[in-house]
Amino acid sequence: MPGFRNAAIIIFALTVTPLHADDEFDAEIKRHTNAIRLLDQQFLSHYEKTRGQYIARVTSENRKSIQALESQRDRAAKALDLVSANRIQAVIDKLTKTKVDAPLPTANAIQKLDSARAKRDETATKDDDSGRRKVNGIFDGSSLNGWIGDSRVWTVRDGMIVGTTPAGGLEMPTYLIYEKPHRNFELSMAIRLTGDDPDTGLMVRSLLLDRNRFYVQGPQVNVKPGKWCDLVIKGGKTGPLRNKMLKQQNRKLIERALRAAEFNTVYVKCVGRQVKIKLNSVTLVDSEFAELPLAGVLAIQFWPTAGTSQVLVKDVDFREL
Structure with missing residues (x-):
């Protein structure tokens, strides 16, 4: 706009004018003040006239950015790069919540946020003996x-x-999600199932797809009567992953290891794509799986499909390796 250009020229010209006396200094300050006031008035006028177009443009760009990011997230998830997929999903969540009349997160802001999270995660860990x-x-x-x-x-x-x-049951699986991503780790917890149709499982290195609906996809160690410790990819009709059996357990071995109606300790260790699974200290799996993502979040699944059920979890121990 010409007004902006003229005001900028005025300010530039005044900043190089030499000052020789108090009256000239006062005049200089007045000219500066008037120039800045003019610039402010022009900016406010321009802002009010173009606010509608600005909101529409930002909304459109925001929507396009989210769509592009969703495509990138799905590609990363299909490539089993869940670190990138979870990071992209976090950016999608921020863009979705961003007000259209506020600045969108910049790459620099996202980088600072990632650095702050990394520092927080570092202070949340320590070496044991x-x-x-x-x-x-x-x-x-x-x-x-x-x-x-x-x-x-x-x-x-x-x-x-x-x-x-809950009252009214559940229409789809729900997950209790520990949001801090993990890579190499070992996890153990004691689990007891009660009720009509208990169905649970341990999600590891998984992708957080919907934070509001508490929904994830990824590798799961089944904890369910008849399917204890089967290793599967838990996907769905939507999202980047589809259901797939990775390792079905020997039922006779499970029967010998399982303590019916009691707490049973499930142990999972992942290093790279090597997975070890134990049930009450009995080793069931110790193999590599090419489909296993290298990082992701931890979650506990719960999906009773009939009656009333409960899952009880205690003695939780999670260690990064």
Whole structure:
């Protein structure tokens, strides 16, 4: 706009004018003030006239950016690069929540956010006596701090994580999600199933697809009568992944290891694409799987399809390797 250009020229010209006396200094300050006031008035006038076009343009660009990012996320997930997929999903979440009349997150802002998260994650870990990195506070026994999930389903009781069928049941699986991504790790927890049709599982290195609906896709160690410790890819009709069996367990071996109606300890260790699974110290799996993502989030699935059921989880130990 000509007005902007003229005001800028005025300010530039005045900044190089030499000052020789107090009256000239006062005049200089007045000219500066008037020039800045003029620039402000022109900017406000321009902003009011173009605000509608600005909002429409930003909304359109925002929508296009989200669509492009969703495509990138799906490609990364299909390539089993869940670190990138989860990071892209976090940007999608921020763009979705960004007000159209506020600045969109810039690459520099996202980089700063990533650095802050990395620093936070670093301070949340420490070396234990064995030299391995241990995540502090993954479950403190009294709250679900650090986890997200449906409050109708998940509670903490007597030092345990408890998932209970809500009134009206569930139309789809729900997940209690520990959002901090992990790579190489070992995880153990004691699990007990009760009720009419208990169905749960441990999601590891998974992709957080919908934070509001608490929905993930990825590798799962089944915890369900008749399917204990089967290793599967848990996908769906939507999203980048589809259901796939990776390792079906020997039922006779499961029967010997399983303690009916009691707590059973499930152990999972992932290093690269090597997976080890134990049930009550009995090794069931110790193999490599090319389909296994190299990083992702941890979650506990719950999906009772009939009646009322519960899953009780205690003695949670998660260590980064």
